[in-house]
Amino acid sequence: MRSFTYTRANDVANAVDEVSAEKESKFIAGGTNLLDLMKIQVERPSHLVDITRLALDTIEETAEGGLRLGALVTNADTAYHEQVEKRYPLLSHAILAGATAQLRNMATDGGNLMQRTRCYYFYDTDTPCNKREPGSGCSAINGYNRDLAILGTSEHCIATHPSDMAVALAALEANVRVTGKAGERVIPFSEFHRLPGDTPHIDTNLKPDEIITAIDLPAKGFADHYTYLKLRDRASYAFALVSVAAALDLDGDTVKEARVALGGVAHKPWRIPEAEALLKGKPATRENFQKVAEAYVQGAKGYGHNDFKIELAKRAIVRALLQAKEMEAKL
Amino acid sequence: MKTNEIGKPTNRVDGRHKVTGEAKYAGEFNVPNLAYGFAVNSAIAKGKIKKIDTSKALQVEGVLEVFTHENRPGYVWFDKNYKDMDAPPGSPFRPLYDNEVKFSMQPIALAVAETFELARYAASLVEVEYETSPHDTDFEANIERAYVPEEYNSGEPPKPWGQPDEALANAPVQIEEEYTHSSQHHNPMEMHASTVVYEADGKLTVYDKIQGVMNTHQYITHAFGMQPEEVQVISPFVGGAFGSGLRPQYQLFLAVLAARELKRSVRVTLTRQQMFSFGHRPKTMQRFALGASKEGKLEALQQDVFAETSRFEDYSEDVVIWAGVLYKCENVKLSHKLVDLDVYTPLDMRAPGGTTGTFALECSMDELAHKLGMDPIEFRLKNYSEKDQNEDKPFSSKELRECYRQGAEKFGWKKRNPAPRSMREGHNLIGWGMAHGAWEANQAQASAKAVLTSDGKLTVSSATADIGTGTYTVMTQIAAETLGLQLDDVTFKLGDSSLPDAPLEGGSKTVSTVGTAVKSACDKVRERLFELAQQVEGSPLAEASLEDVVFEGGQISLRKEPSKGVSITAAMSHNQGKAIEEEVSSKPADGQSDYARYAHSATFVEVKVDEDLGTIRVTRVVSAIAGGRIINPKTAKSQILGGVVWGIGVAMEEDTVMDNNLGRFMNHDLDKYHIPVNADVHEVEVIFVEEKDEIVNPLGAKGLGEIGIVSVAPAIANAVFHATGKRVRELPITLDKLL
Numbered sequence A: 001m002r003s004f005t006y007t008r009a010n011d012v013a014n015a016v017d018e019v020s021a022e023k024e025s026k027f028i029a030g031g032t033n034l035l036d037l038m039k040i041q042v043e044r045p046s047h048l049v050d051i052t053r054l055a056l057d058t059i060e061e062t063a064e065g066g067l068r069l070g071a072l073v074t075n076a077d078t079a080y081h082e083q084v085e086k087r088y089p090l091l092s093h094a095i096l097a098g099a100t101a102q103l104r105n106m107a108t109d110g111g112n113l114m115q116r117t118r119c120y121y122f123y124d125t126d127t128p129c130n131k132r133e134p135g136s137g138c139s140a141i142n143g144y145n146r147d148l149a150i151l152g153t154s155e156h157c158i159a160t161h162p163s164d165m166a167v168a169l170a171a172l173e174a175n176v177r178v179t180g181k182a183g184e185r186v187i188p189f190s191e192f193h194r195l196p197g198d199t200p201h202i203d204t205n206l207k208p209d210e211i212i213t214a215i216d217l218p219a220k221g222f223a224d225h226y227t228y229l230k231l232r233d234r235a236s237y238a239f240a241l242v243s244v245a246a247a248l249d250l251d252g253d254t255v256k257e258a259r260v261a262l263g264g265v266a267h268k269p270w271r272i273p274e275a276e277a278l279l280k281g282k283p284a285t286r287e288n289f290q291k292v293a294e295a296y297v298q299g300a301k302g303y304g305h306n307d308f309k310i311e312l313a314k315r316a317i318v319r320a321l322l323q324a325k326e327m328e329a330k331l
Numbered sequence B: 001m002k003t004n005e006i007g008k009p010t011n012r013v014d015g016r017h018k019v020t021g022e023a024k025y026a027g028e029f030n031v032p033n034l035a036y037g038f039a040v041n042s043a044i045a046k047g048k049i050k051k052i053d054t055s056k057a058l059q060v061e062g063v064l065e066v067f068t069h070e071n072r073p074g075y076v077w078f079d080k081n082y083k084d085m086d087a088p089p090g091s092p093f094r095p096l097y098d099n100e101v102k103f104s105m106q107p108i109a110l111a112v113a114e115t116f117e118l119a120r121y122a123a124s125l126v127e128v129e130y131e132t133s134p135h136d137t138d139f140e141a142n143i144e145r146a147y148v149p150e151e152y153n154s155g156e157p158p159k160p161w162g163q164p165d166e167a168l169a170n171a172p173v174q175i176e177e178e179y180t181h182s183s184q185h186h187n188p189m190e191m192h193a194s195t196v197v198y199e200a201d202g203k204l205t206v207y208d209k210i211q212g213v214m215n216t217h218q219y220i221t222h223a224f225g226m227q228p229e230e231v232q233v234i235s236p237f238v239g240g241a242f243g244s245g246l247r248p249q250y251q252l253f254l255a256v257l258a259a260r261e262l263k264r265s266v267r268v269t270l271t272r273q274q275m276f277s278f279g280h281r282p283k284t285m286q287r288f289a290l291g292a293s294k295e296g297k298l299e300a301l302q303q304d305v306f307a308e309t310s311r312f313e314d315y316s317e318d319v320v321i322w323a324g325v326l327y328k329c330e331n332v333k334l335s336h337k338l339v340d341l342d343v344y345t346p347l348d349m350r351a352p353g354g355t356t357g358t359f360a361l362e363c364s365m366d367e368l369a370h371k372l373g374m375d376p377i378e379f380r381l382k383n384y385s386e387k388d389q390n391e392d393k394p395f396s397s398k399e400l401r402e403c404y405r406q407g408a409e410k411f412g413w414k415k416r417n418p419a420p421r422s423m424r425e426g427h428n429l430i431g432w433g434m435a436h437g438a439w440e441a442n443q444a445q446a447s448a449k450a451v452l453t454s455d456g457k458l459t460v461s462s463a464t465a466d467i468g469t470g471t472y473t474v475m476t477q478i479a480a481e482t483l484g485l486q487l488d489d490v491t492f493k494l495g496d497s498s499l500p501d502a503p504l505e506g507g508s509k510t511v512s513t514v515g516t517a518v519k520s521a522c523d524k525v526r527e528r529l530f531e532l533a534q535q536v537e538g539s540p541l542a543e544a545s546l547e548d549v550v551f552e553g554g555q556i557s558l559r560k561e562p563s564k565g566v567s568i569t570a571a572m573s574h575n576q577g578k579a580i581e582e583e584v585s586s587k588p589a590d591g592q593s594d595y596a597r598y599a600h601s602a603t604f605v606e607v608k609v610d611e612d613l614g615t616i617r618v619t620r621v622v623s624a625i626a627g628g629r630i631i632n633p634k635t636a637k638s639q640i641l642g643g644v645v646w647g648i649g650v651a652m653e654e655d656t657v658m659d660n661n662l663g664r665f666m667n668h669d670l671d672k673y674h675i676p677v678n679a680d681v682h683e684v685e686v687i688f689v690e691e692k693d694e695i696v697n698p699l700g701a702k703g704l705g706e707i708g709i710v711s712v713a714p715a716i717a718n719a720v721f722h723a724t725g726k727r728v729r730e731l732p733i734t735l736d737k738l739l
C-alpha cells in the first residue's frame, strides 16, 4: 500500500480540521472496508484520521421519541441493543444479515454507510472502472455484471451499494447527522447516497470535510410488521443479489402505511414512495403486494448476467411483504 | 488380525502443534536479514511488454531490486529443465523469461524490499507499457477448434468397444445432453509461499509450499543448474493444497532467483488475489448420449469431453474413465479433446477428472432412469459393473452395493416419492437425489527408513507430505502397530528432501504408497528385533519363529502364551548400544496390476428449494464409502466431510468468472469466489462399509482424499431436479437458474 501519515482525532472539530488539512485524507473507523481497499491500492489516502476515540459511541433517545445511533457504535452493538431490538427489529435483522460476527464487531454504523461497492472491476486496478478512475470506462456494462444494478444506472456505472443496514435505514426514513467546516447539518436518508450519473466516483452527498456523527431513527419503528429478506449465493457471508426491507403498519388487514426498500439493485437503497402508497388503505393481500412489486421494477434494466434480478426483485418484494404481514418464520 | 493402533479413531499427532501455532508453514520460517519479494502481474492476457520502467520503484528507500525479463540472470537453456514432476506435455511456463505475455496475471516482475509492504508498494510503482495482441479466452466460442492432444498426461481415453453408434440408434430410450462447469480455483487456506534461505556457502535451504519436497528439489536443481547437494527442501506442514501444490509455483522460482542474485535470503508469498494467477480446474463441457432398453438395460454410452488448456501445455485429466468402471455397457465410445486458450495451464484439483466426469455421468444416468420411470438405485443395480471395462480387469474389491444399501437405509430412501415436485414443506420443494462414484486406489513406489534406538523409541521417515490429510498420524499408527509400540514412542518425519524418496502427495495414494513403505521398513526392524530377542539369556522365544510371536505393548511374546516374552528394550540391549536402522523401498506387488483398484461411494442428498425465490439448501447428506480398511476412522471421516462440503461448493457455488473482453478471471478473492460457509452445511453423515482387499496393498487400505467429493455434486443436481422438475446442466446451480 501507499505510505500514509496517521493521526488520532480527539474531538469532532479536530477530526474535521485534520481531514481538511490534506487533500487525500480519509477517516478510518473500524477499517474493515478501508484497509482492504488500501492493501490493493484502490484507496490510496496519504493521511488517515483515526476517529475511533471520538465520543460518538453511544445510543441515546432523541427528543422526537426516536433513537440516535452514534456513528462509532459498532454494527454488533447496534443490532443487539435492547431498544433497537425492541423498537427497530428491522434494523437489527438487516445488520445481522450482513458480513460476519467478527466483521460486525469491528464495523461502525458510520463506516457501514460509507462502504464502497463490491463491483469486481472496482477491486482490480488493472481494469477500467469509472468509479475508481473517472473517465477510464466501465468494464462491467459489457462485462460480468451478475451482481450489479438494474435500477438508477447510468452509462458510466452500474454498481450497487452493498450495505444491508442502509436498506433498513432507508425504509425507516432515518436521518444522517453530519458535521463539517460549515457546521452541522442533517441529511435525509433518501438523499444521502447518490445515483452514479456522470460522477460515479462520488458515492454520497457527504462533503469531503464532513464527518458522520450520528444516525437518527424516527419514532416509528414498524416493530409489529417487518421483514428483512436477503437473497444471496450462499447462506451467509455474501452480499445481497437482492434484498428487501419491508415494513407495514396495519389496521386489521388494512394497510395504513407501507415501506419497501430494495438492496442489491441500485447505487443506493431503492425506494419508491408512490409505489408504497398503492397499498395505503388497501387490504394486505398478495395481489396488492404484487402491484407494488410491479411498480418497483418499472423501468428496470438488466445488462445480461443480471437480468434475473428484475424477476427476483418482484418475487422478493411480494414474499417480504407477506412475511411482514404474517410475521411467520423467516426463510 | 488383532490391532492396537490401526482402526482406532486417533487424534492427529500434530494437532497440538497446529492449534497452538507451533506448526510452521513455508512463509513462516524466519531467518536474519530476510528480504521480501512481491510479484507484479500482467494486466493483459496476450501481447508483449514494450517497456517496463522500474525506476520509481527503485527510488523507494528499502527497495533492493526489481527483477524483470530485462535484468534477470541467464537461464539454463533447455525447456525440459523447467519440467517438474507433474508437468503436462508441452513447454512449461518460465517466469521473467522474455517480454511475452501469455495469460492475464502472468508474473512479469518481482520487487524485492526490506519488508513485505514495501515490496508490495514498490511492485505497484512498476510501470509497464504493453503491445497488446488479440486474446481468446472464450471457451464456448472455441469448442469447434477442439483437438486431440499428441499426448494425454492422464491416460488416453479407452478405445471404443462394441457398436456404440448402432446400439445408440437402435435403443428405444435415449437421452443426449450437454453438461458444463466453469473454471474453479483451489484456494487452500494457506497461500503459496517460499522462503529461500541463502546459506554462507551459497547453498539453499528452501521452505516451500508443495505436495512433495522432491518435486521442488528437482525443479530447482534443474532450472537453476544446481547440484542436488546444494539444495535442501523442507516443508513440514501444508495448509491445504488440493492439487495446487503438486507443481512448484512461480513464487518459488522468483524467490530462488532473487536469493541467488542478491546473495540473501528471500521470501515470496502470494496474495489471495494472486492465488487466481495459476492452475485451476479446467472449464469443461461434456456431451453424453445414452441408450437403454425399455427394461432399463444400458445399451449404449457415448461421452465426448471438451476441456480448456493453455497455449503452452496440454493438460488433460481422467474424465472419461468413470462410466467403464461404474456401469456395465457393451457399446461405448469415449473422447476427450482440448481447447487451448490464453490462460494459464489447468492443474489437478481434488479428484481431477473424477469430479468433472462423475457430475455429468451421474446426472445423465439420473435423467435416463427418470425417462425409464425407474428408481435411480434400481437402475444402477441393474447396470452394475462387475469388472472394469476400460481395461477389462476384475476389481480387487468393490462393495458399492453395500454402499447403496446402508446409505439408502440411513437416508430413508424407501420413503421417496419418485415424482418430481411431489414433496414440499411450505414454500419449499423438497428433493431427494443420489449418485455414486469411484476413485483410484493406486500404489506407487516409495522409500522409508525406520530407526529404533536402545531406549525403544522409533523414528520413521520418508520425504512425503502432510497436506492436512493426516499423514503424520496415520504413518505413526502403522509403525506403532507393526512394532507393538505406543504412539508416543513413535515419531514420523516427512517433508524434507534429505529423507528417503517418496512421490508427490496426490491421487489419494499416500497411505497406500508410503504406508506400505513404512510397514515394510518396520517389518525389517521387527525381524532384527526378533533375532535379538532370541539372544536374550533364557529367552522364551529361543525356539520360536517370527510367526509364533506378537509385538504388543513394547513386548515380543509368544502368541500362544502371551505371558512369556521379552521386552523390546531388553532385546535392544543385545545390540551393543546401537540402533537398528532399516531403509526400504517398496513397490506394488506383482500381479496387483491385473486388477482394477478403486474406492467407491454412494451419496444421498436432500435439498430444499424455495419455489418462488430459487434458494437452495442442502439439508441432509449421507455419504457411504467403500474404502478398504480404515486406518483411522477419525481422520478418514474428516476427509469425507471435507469432500462433501466441497461437493456442495462444486454444485452450487464455485465458479471462477472469466471476462472475455479482458481475458481475465475477475472474481479473484474470497468475497467474490464463493466456497461453502458453515451456514451452507447442515446434517452430514458418513458411513464406511466393510471392505476387505488383499490386493490393493499390504495394508488393505484405499486412499480417501478424493472419493468423498466425486458423487456429491451430481447427487445435489439430481435432488434439485427431483425437487423442482428442472434440470440444471450447468454448474454451479445458482438461484437464478431456478427462477
Ligand SMILES: Cc1cc2nc3c(=O)[nH]c(=O)nc-3n(C[C@H](O)[C@H](O)[C@H](O)COP(=O)(O)OP(=O)(O)OC[C@H]3O[C@@H](n4cnc5c(N)ncnc54)[C@H](O)[C@@H]3O)c2cc1C
Residues within 6 Å of the ligand: A026, A027, A028, A029, A030, A031, A032, A033, A034, A035, A036, A051, A071, A072, A075, A097, A098, A099, A100, A103, A106, A107, A108, A109, A110, A111, A112, A113, A114, A115, A162, A163, A164, A165, A210, A211, A212, A213, A237, A238, A239, A240, B671
Ligand atoms: C468480507 C466482508 C463481507 C461483508 N459483508 C457485508 C454484508 O453482507 N453486508 C453489509 O452491509 N456489509 C458487509 N460488509 C461491509 C462492512 O459492513 C463494512 O466494511 C463496514 O460496515 C464498514 O465500517 P468500518 O467502520 O469498518 O469502516 P471503515 O473501513 O473504517 O471505513 C469505510 C469508509 O467510511 C468512511 N468513514 C468511516 N466512518 C466515517 C464517519 N463517521 N464519517 C465519515 N466517513 C466515515 C471511511 O473514511 C472509509 O471511506 C462486509 C465486509 C467484508 C470485509
Ligand code: SF4
Residues within 6 Å of the ligand: A117, A119, A120, A121, A122, A128, A129, A130, A131, A132, A137, A138, A139, A140, A141, A148, A156, A157, A158, A159, A200
Ligand atoms: S459498474 Fe461502476 S464500479 Fe463497476 S466497473 Fe463500472 S464504473 Fe466501475
